[in-house]
Amino acid sequence: MTASVNQSPARRRLLLASDRSDHSSELVDILQKVGEVDVVPTSAIPETPPSELSGIVVDINLRSAEAVQRVRNKLRHKSYEAIPRLFVLADSLHHGSMQAWALGATDTIARPFDARGVMQRIRAAFPNPHDEDFSTRGKALNRGVEAAHAVMVKIFEKLPAGVPLTFNDVMQAENQILKAIKRTSLREWLAAVGRHHNHSYRHCLFVTGFAVAFAQHLGMRDEDQRRLTRAALVHDVGKAFIPVSILDKPGKLTEDETLEMRKHPRLGFEALVAQGSFPREMLDVVLHHHEFLDGSGYPDALAGDQISDIVRLMTIVDIHAALVERRAYRMAFTHAKAFEIMEQMGDKIDQQLLQVFRPVALGA
Template identity: 75%
Template structure:
């Protein structure tokens, strides 16, 4: 009887786009330690890169020609879902801003630290074919798809008059919890970080942090579900804020800020009118911008007036906003974001924040 052949999962296949072939050899050698690497000049970037797990872009970010070529390619539907790691000549502000503006989902800088790069690659770029054939890959994909479907119902269908139901959220939560439990927070953030819609990406970041935190704390399954629901729904009121304000590539005016601050009340009113949502979820939607010192909105609640689930969601909400990229500013490092929240003092629950520290610093 012939023994069955051992099935070997294929390696990652990475696309390295370079306009500096003389300097990319070292990077290609590092990448080959974790996968197959196809190196092409930017002028030869393929139109259909579906066979690749991700793209590494090593170009002169001060070259208008190279930047324009890469921008045009990465804006196409074929490239949009792909993780995109950009190589910076250094850690200067200009290069980082240019990379994020072009759609980077992560960056690395010269001089290269081979071990750090390999860790980033393994986390950011799954095995291109073998990944989706694994339970882990399927769980992650299903979780992201389920969460994305909720975002579509919130931000596209709800403003069009299609009601959001509690069952819509419950249908997604199992897949989201399983995705983060069986893959990793890093992989979740990388997957949802490809979203170009800021509102979608923010809600999915908050959901990832919230579920990972709940699982880290060893919460019961029911409590994990409660926190996942709260995170998914917390910004539902933004569906009723003008897109020009939501997507404005810069700081808001006083008038725009006042309009934006209406989103907790609008979200609460919409869900309360629909009915069927638990009171604690309505509490999160209405009060996730309240601060323990009474300086928050819309009701200026203080201390014990703010429930635990709201305190948790508020920490996830602020932290996610700080580590996300924005068109008008660099994303903060995880260490910087955490330090900024510590400096908020009695505005947020510092005991819960310290409990969150292992998640903030450990997801890489």
């Protein structure tokens, strides 16, 4: 079937691929509020996307191997590579989410639908250059991502080559990053940096996004937001000195490789200390973001009150970011599942602080 809304061509043009026509009518109604919608069965997904297509929404039974394979075959063509794709989950269970991300999802929504929430997600997933505030928001987001990316280049490419990373390098990026997330949203930031091909860059930018959003959620004063932004950007600086073969290994690390990887906090700490310009709390985050409250972390096996507040916060956003990222050896966890895993970590992390983080984590 085809359902279209005869609106101005300036509106989003969306393709809803659905094998659940009896269940998709509610979704069509919601989608039509934000764009022009063409509805087709997955078998009829065109070989090439319609002109000016903003994005594709896929509503299938993700437990059906046949349906999953059919969508995979249709969307594997090069013409669909750059088209954002939003998948509908029957629930928030991990299996459906894994299948969606394996099919190249750039975002997911789950039944039962909250119409307002779905519309917000669609606007974020499928930006429309004709939206009134798109230009301002888009420019702010792009400037923030570019500024953060420039710091990543200095960390992972120039620093190992002997080009110093300075505190000023990091400070130059913070304004653009803070504005980007404040003027858009954490979800839009994650969507923008989540497509980055370089895993180490992507992880640092995810952590930065979560840290900034957490700071803004807590109502921290501007200077404290800046402190968290700086610390998040450089927290994994030591990975610049770990062999790429280990950083990007598609499978589980060997015992020796794990020991090598665990050197990165101290390597990063020593590199920044040598520069002489970084505040003590940033050095603390770089060295101790893998410490746990029960003393089981590394490299110094700190415990309890030995771990500062800023490190406790950074550890939470670092773990959550890692869980919701796609990895070569596993699919991304949903934000809800990632939060549940962290709750199960018990006294390893600050559970009171984790509960304060809940709205940020589950709202992303």
